Amino acid sequence: MSATMVAGHLPIETLLAWWLHETDAADTDAVDEHLLRCDACGETLDALVGLADGVRAAFKAGLVGAIASGDFIARLASRGHRVREYRLPCNGGVDCTVAPDDELLVAHLETPLQDVDRLDAVVTLSFAPDVQHRLEDVPFDAQAGEVLWLPKFDLIRNAPAHTAEVTLLSVDADAAHELGRYTFRHQPWPGG
Numbered sequence: 032m033s034a035t036m037v038a039g040h041l042p043i044e045t046l047l048a049w050w051l052h053e054t055d056a057a058d059t060d061a062v063d064e065h066l067l068r069c070d071a072c073g074e075t076l077d078a079l080v081g082l083a084d085g086v087r088a089a090f091k092a093g094l095v096g097a098i099a100s101g102d103f104i105a106r107l108a109s110r111g112h113r114v115r116e117y118r119l120p121c122n123g124g125v126d127c128t129v130a131p132d133d134e135l136l137v138a139h140l141e142t143p144l145q146d147v148d149r150l151d152a153v154v155t156l157s158f159a160p161d162v163q164h165r166l167e168d169v170p171f172d173a174q175a176g177e178v179l180w181l182p183k184f185d186l187i188r189n190a191p192a193h194t195a196e197v198t199l200l201s202v203d204a205d206a207a208h209e210l211g212r213y214t215f216r217h218q219p220w221p222g223g
């Protein structure tokens with residue numbers, strides 16, 4: 032972890048780590064000091080803190096990533112943050128990677144959401160196929176017709192080639208039924 036500046040501002044990864052109390056003492060001081068004088072990074076932090084508690088818990092849980100709103104992504108991009116985006120049709124897959132200067136990875140998972148009351152997501156990773164990570168009651172915008180998925184970024188950045196599968200489930204009192212299944216075929220950045 033290093034509080035290296037990108038274009039004079041704090042990388043999202045650093046802000047996230049600071050917010051989750053994962054920065055060391057030196058980085059914590061550097062972030063504290065930067066936030067005192069930089070409104071732009073303060074607003075980015077507000078956007079992060081504005082995410083639901085469930086999202087924060089998901090980030091802490093490590094592997095599973097988080098789900099965010101379109102507003103949040105648009106605000107980050109409008110401030111010049113480098114956001115890599117992939118769009119997956121329902122039951123689709125994508126070859127994906129992370130460039131060295133990317134700050135955030137966002138996948139748009141297209142799915143019909145009009146009749147969904149509660150949405151869960153189940154994640155499996157090819158290097159631990161027997162482990163299912165389940166996110167319960169994840170936030171979504173029924174009108175958007177898509178779920179915004181943020182993989183755990185610093186983990187993905189350092190990951191070897193692997194496949195991740197995300198299954199979206201509509202859950203009601205009686206049962207859960209599958210809305211869509213999405214496959215990410217990840218390759219490390221060449222030479223990175």
Ligand SMILES: [Zn+2]
Binds near residue numbers: 041072073
């Ligand atoms: Zn700043």
